[in-house]
Structures are given as structure tokens and as C-alpha cells.
Amino acid sequence: MNAYEVLKERGFIDQMTHEDEIKALFEKGGVTFYIGIDPTADSLHVGHFLTVMAMAHMQRCGNRPICLMGGGTGMIGDPSGKADMRKMMTVETIDHNVACIKNQLSRFIKFDDGGAIIVNNADWLRNLNYIEFLRDVGVHFSVNRMLSADCFKIRMDKEAGLSFLEFNYMIMQAYDFLELHNRHNCVMELGGSDQWSNIIAGVDLIRRKLSKPAYGMTFKLLTNSEGVKMGKTVSGAVWLDPEKTTPYEFYQYWRNIGDNDVEKCLALLTFLPMDEVRRLGALEGSEINKAKEVLAFELTKIVHGEVEATKAQEAARALFGKGVVAGSVPTTEVAAADFAEGMDILTLLTTIGVVPSRSEGRRAVQQGGVKVAEQPVTDLEFQVTADLFTDGKLLVQKGKKTYHNVVLK
Template identity: 85%
Template sequence: MNAFEVLQERGFIEQLTHEQEVKELFAKGGVSFYIGIDPTADSLHVGHFLTVMAMAHMQRCGNHPICLMGGGTAMVGDPSGKTDMRSMMTVETIDNNVACIKKQLSRFINFEDGSATIVNNADWLRNLNYIEFLRDIGTHFTVNRMLAADCFKSRMDKEMGLSFLEFNYMIMQGYDFYELYKRHNCVMELGGNDQWSNIIAGVELIRRKLGKPAYGMTFKLLTNSEGVKMGKTVGGAVWLDPEKTSPYDFYQYWRNVGDKDVENCLGLLTFLPMDEVRRLGALEGSEINKAKEVLAFELTKIVHGEEEATKAQEAAKALFGKGVVAGSVPSTEMDKADFAEGMDILTLLTTIGVVPSRSEARRAVQQGGVKLNEEPAKDVEMKITEATFKDGTLLVQKGKKVFHNVVLK
């Protein structure tokens, strides 16, 4: 199978330009394509991972990935899918984020012997001559066409509107594609479905200015069966950095996806053969839990390695089997002195991050959803002292799925 057939079978493809030409291009193979990554944090998250997997499948089929780090565009901020203007980041923050993400990408994409390329659009965007840029590139964009784009239309109706700074983003992304075409013979841009307007801008710029063929393709966004974006928890995004989201928490996130989402996630986020994906997705009743375990293990193995995936799986089984769990779940070290006068349970729950606020902590305790070393905690006024710990460890459980060890030091 060529890359187009693989992506289509696994459920990636949402929209594409010049469909017949794209199919013929993929049939020949050796396509040089790019995916842009917005360095708004120092780690990739689950939302990025879908496009990273698409890149990996493309590379496995003999095509050449170009990972474009948005060190230049991040100074403006992509308005796509945003109701408000993004917070401005310093150059130092952006450059640090770029460096961190570059390291992460090497775990999923093979960069050896020129098999893939990493570039940073800061190289050509940060020192642009504005007048020359407007004359050379701006003349190929019409304002009425740009305002018709979904990413701009939704903002025009808001009270804050759309800043002129953000209005430049589409032109900048189109210019990225143009530069990559000239520098690396890149003929295709891939991205999430929310990038369609920006991708079209680059395709049309190349075709108008250079008279050369260029193509675009978008992938479905990672959503559940109800159309809600996946990759968010009470504590925030599900990160690929183990320091931000532990391998255990990462495993548990996928172990707990909805029954209807298992097959879709297996197809998009693992390398399992599609026959196996369909078999697992067809399981019913309690059997679907086996498919969720496979999903969680395979994904954790890709992101964190097989050893961490095995640890996470064993930790989950130990927890739900009431086995020994010390050291196998997320933990927080706290000083004994913190508990000398007794720490109230609401403070403890918010400090270790199992709930985002005291009000939610109070609600969880009142509803009987909190256990300390497997004993229900029913009193919101309860004080946690050193005596509450067992061998210097306190296992905090919220609901059926959230566990956290507090370790005295």
C-alpha cells in the first residue's frame, strides 16, 4: 500500500486539494511534504501526536518528512480555532520550546542519513523586509478571500475582533510553504483540519507565483464520538513529556477512553495492522476493556518505550487488584513538617493536583469519592498527620481511576 492508501484506511484524511493528482503523486512515492508545529509549549501534546503519527506512516512508505518548527510564526500566533488573541511569548521562550520539541520528534521520526529534515521558519521570517514582503507576497492575497476563511470569520463576530497582527498569520504560513518548496522541493503541506484555510493559502501562492504544482491535505482532529477534542484532563493537556504527564497517567488516559472511541484511536494512534484494529474495535461488553488495554499499552510504548509501558500496565493491574503500588503511580514528596500541625484534606488534594480547586475537593469528599490508603475520607474538616501515613506513604484515590502517592521526606 502507498501512503495515501494507508492514511485513508486508517481514517486520517479529511480534505485534500487536487485529489487525482495527489493519488498519482503518492502512487509514485518519494513525496517531500511538511507539517508545521506551533511551539507554544516545551512539549508536544496528544493533539500533535496524531499528525506525528501521520508523518511516521508517510515516512514508512518511502516519503520524506519535513518538520517545520514555527519559531517565526509563534511570534504572531495562529488565530485558527481561538476565540481570543494568544498570549505573546518572548523569543527566548519560543527558542527553548523549539529545542525541546526537536528532541521529542526524534523519538518518532527517523532523521538519520537525511531521511527527514527539521527546519525553523524563524530562519526566513524574523528578518523579513516588510515592504519587500508586501510587494512580493502580499499582492497574491485578497482581503475579501482571507476574511471568508473560517479561522477569521469566527473572530470577526467577537467583541475583541481580529488583530492586524493575527491577520498576517495566513500569509506567513503560505510563505512558509513557498520557502520550503524553493529550499527543499516540498510539494505538499499536511495538517489538522483547522489548518485548511492556511494550507490553501500556501498551495495557491506556489501555483500563482511559481506556476508549479503544490498540494494540501488535512487530517481529522482527534475527537471522541461526541465530537469533543480529546487530550484534555482535569489537570490540563495530556503531554508527551513524562515530566508533565507521567507514563502511568498517560496509560490511564487511554485505558479510560469511551467504548466507541477505541477503534478510531487504535487506527490513528498505533501501528497495529488494521485487521487487528477492526477485531479489537468490534469487541463488546466487558471484552472492550481488553481492547482499551491494548490501546493504552501500544500508545505508551510508542511515546515512552516498552519498559515504561509495561510498568504502567502492571501498576494499573496492581491498583485495581489492590496489590502493592508504592512507586508505581504518580507521587509527590512532601516534608514531614507539613503535617506536624495537621494538613486539611482539601489542601492536600489540591496540592498534589488530583483536583483543580478546593470546591471540587470538597465535593469529592462529600460524595464519598476520596480514599486514603483505601479507607474512605468522609469529613471535609479531616486533618492529615504523619500518623495517617503507612510506612511513610499515603495512597490517595479519587473516584475509580485517579491514584496518587504522597511520600514523606
């Protein structure tokens, strides 16, 4: 199978700029493509990992990846999908984050023996001559067309609007594609579906300026069956850095996903053959837990190695053996509407009777004795929201022995 067939079968592909030409390109193989990553943190998270897996599949099919670090674009920040302007980072922070992400990527992509390469757009963006850039690149962009892009619409409707700083981001990303085309004969840009407008801009720039073929493809964002982005826990994002999200926490996140999301995640986030993915995804009832174990183990093995995956699996099974997950703990039904705007942790603890009073709940939280969905809660103002529930259930723990299931009704 070529890369297009693999990505299509596994459910990655969302949109393409020139479908027939892209199919023909992949049939020949040897495609040089790139995926850009802005260094907004010193670690990749689960949302990034989907595109990293796509990159890995592409490489396995004989194509050449370019991992573009956004040391230049990161100084502005992508407004796509953001309701407010991103926090500005210092050059030192950006460069530190780039170094950390480069190290992580080497675990998933092969960079030796003429394989993938890593480049940093700081090399050509940080010292641009603004007038020359406007004359050479800006002339190819229509402001009317840019304002119609989905990535700008949400911001244009807000009172704060869209800053001129952020408005430049699309042009800069398009210029990245042009530079990579000239430097490395890169002919395709890949990214999440929220990058569609930015990717089209780069494709159009190369075709207008150089009269050469260029292509774009986007992947579906990693969402659950309700359309909510995956990768969020009580303690924040699910990171690939073990110092931010431990291998056990990482394993447990995938072990506890909703039943309807198992097959999709097996297809997108593991290298298991699709026949096995479909077999596991078809399991029903309590049997689906076997598929969740496979998903959690395979994904943890890819990110943290087999040793850590085995440790995490054994620890999770020990917890399961206590009957905590098996349904032998007390359960309280609470109206889903109560969590629409969030319920503070102290109200939840008293509502389900885990503590007799708010003052005792306050002490338990301050002493680090409260967990929600197996994640410690130390903030007295922490809000429990509906998106923290899995299949309408949420496990609350106080101390080492008190467990309580909260079920939405």
C-alpha cells in the first residue's frame, strides 16, 4: 500500500487540495513533505502526536519528512482556532522549546541515513527585510480572501478582534512552504484540519510565484465521539514528556477512553494492522476493555518504551483488581446539567457524600488527598466539567481507600 492508501484506510485524511494529483504522486512514492510544529511548550502533546504518527506512516511508505520547527512563526503565534491572542514568548523560551521538541521527535521519526530532516524557520524569518518581503511575497496575497479564511472568522467577530501581528501569520507559514520548496524540493504540506487555510495559502503561493506544483493535505483533529478534543485531563493536557504526564497517567488516559472511541484511536495512534484494529473495535460489553488495554499498552510503548508500558499496565491491573473499576464502589447519579458550567470540587465532594462538610473537603484537597479520574486535585477552585467524564462516569478518590463513582443522569 502507498502512503495515501494507508492514511485513507486508517482514517487520517480530512481534506486535500488536488486529490487526483496527490494520489498519482503517492503512487510514484518518494514524496518530500513537511509538517510544522510551533514551539508553544517544551513538549509535544497528544494533539501533536496524531500528525507525528501520520508522518511516521508516510516515512514507512518511502517518503521523506521534513519536521519544521517554528522558531520564527512561534514569535507571533497562530490565531487558528484561538479565541484570544496567544501569550508572547521570549526568544530564549522559544529556542529552549525547539530543542526539547527536536529531541522528542527523534523517538518517532528516523533522521539518520538520509531520512527525515529537522529545520527551523527562525533561519529565514527572524532576519527578513520587511520591504523586500512585502514586495516579493505579500503581493501574491489578497486581503479580502485572507479575511474570509475560517482561521480568522472567529477572531473578527470578537470585540478584541485580530491583531495585525497575528494577521501576518498566514503569510509567514505560506513563505515557509516556499522556502522548503526552494531549499529541499518539498512539494506537500500536511497538518491538522485547523490549518487548512494556512496550507492553501502556501500551495497557492508556490503555484502563483513559481508556476510549479504544490499540494496540501489535512488530518482530522483528535476528537471523541461527541466531537470534543481529546487529550485533556484534570491536571491539564496529556503530554508526551514523562515529567509532565507520567507513563502511568498516560496509560490510564487511554485505558479509560469512551467505548466508541477505541477503534478510531487504535487506527490513528498505533501501528497495529487494520484487521486487528477492526477486530478489537468490534468487541462489545465488558470485552471492549481488552481493546482499551491493547490501545493503552501500544500507545504507551510507542511514546515511552515497552518497559514503561509494561509497568503502567501492571499497575493499572492491580488497581482494577481492587474492584475500583469493576463497579464495587458506591455510586451517585448527578444531573448532567449541574456540570454544564462546572461544579467546584468542594461542592462535588459534599454532594456525593465523600466528605461530611466543605471544611473537611477543603482539608482533604489541601493535603493532596483528593483525586478525580485518578488525577490529583490541589486547587480549591477546581471546576469539574462534563468533559472529564468517560462514558458518563467519573471516579473520585479521597485518601487511599475511599472511592466513589459519579454517574451522569
